[in-house]
Amino acid sequence: MPREARKTHVSDTVSPKGIVYQLIRANVKNLNLRVRPDGTVRVSAPGRVSVAEVNRFVDSRAAWIASRQELMRRRSERASTDLTEGDTVRLWGRRLPVRLEVVAQARLEGAAIEDEALVLRVRKRWADADDAAREHRAKLVDAFLRLQLQEAMTPLFNRYEQQMGVHASAVRIRRMRTRWGSCATKSGAITMNLQLAELPPACLEGVVVHELCHLVEANHGPRFYALMEQHYPAWREARAMLKAAARE
Ligand SMILES: [Zn+2]
DSSP: OOOOOOEEEEEEEEOTTOOEEEEEEESOSSOEEEEOTTSOEEEEEOTTSOHHHHHHHHHHTHHHHHHHHHHHHHHHHHHTOOOSTTOEEEETTEEEEEEEEEESSGGGOEEEEETTEEEEEEEGGGGSSSHHHHHHHHHHHHHHHHHHHHHHHHHHHHHHHHHHTOOOSEEEEEOOSSOSEEEETTTTEEEEEGGGGGSOHHHHHHHHHHHHHHTTOSSOSHHHHHHHHHHOTTHHHHHHHHHHHHHO
16 A cells, blocks of 8 residues: 655535544545544545545545544543553453553563463552553563464464465554454565454464465455465355454
8 A cells, every 4th residue: 555645735625424534635636534543534635626526525435434434433442541449451352451560670671471360560660651651561562462362373384385385474463443364465474463462362274274265365365265265264264354353
């Protein structure tokens, strides 16, 4: 997907259906519409397209915009968890209560599962309710999830690479907003979404096989799904769970 073109003009516009959006006149071929993480709508349009045309385009996508805004709202609600006593963290489809423990030294900080809880050890400064402390705790939880994901996916990649006769040149983990995994078919590098550690393990397995299938078939055509069927017959269930998770 192309990066946003150079901005030449920004303004707030209201469509006949009452959708507020930012109209950017830019050097782009087509009308592009996106809902940003804060819920605002942004349209980039070539100079030759009239505002009336842009309005019609925006209104024709009203239902989609509403559903994206709802999704972004839920995501920001989830992201705003304080990661303190009384909160929960998701791991492999379960919800673990957070237990906060104050430790004396930085080297003792970290997250671990103990007695069906996620124990979060932080220095006193980082046990507070302010944004910086919350951010610090979120980093510790992310590092923990990354380790969990790494440990779970390494044997899966080994197994399916052998079974399918393919090899990923690199496997990276990132938090991604719109995708569970991605595969650069030219370089053979695969990127996995960190959030997979929050979902049932079958989701991870489905994404591992899906991305490896892209090393054989770039597109989602019949041959791609024949490969999925062959190597991971439960892919439909995994996909349904991923879709449900994306709506949460
Ligand atoms: Zn795909």
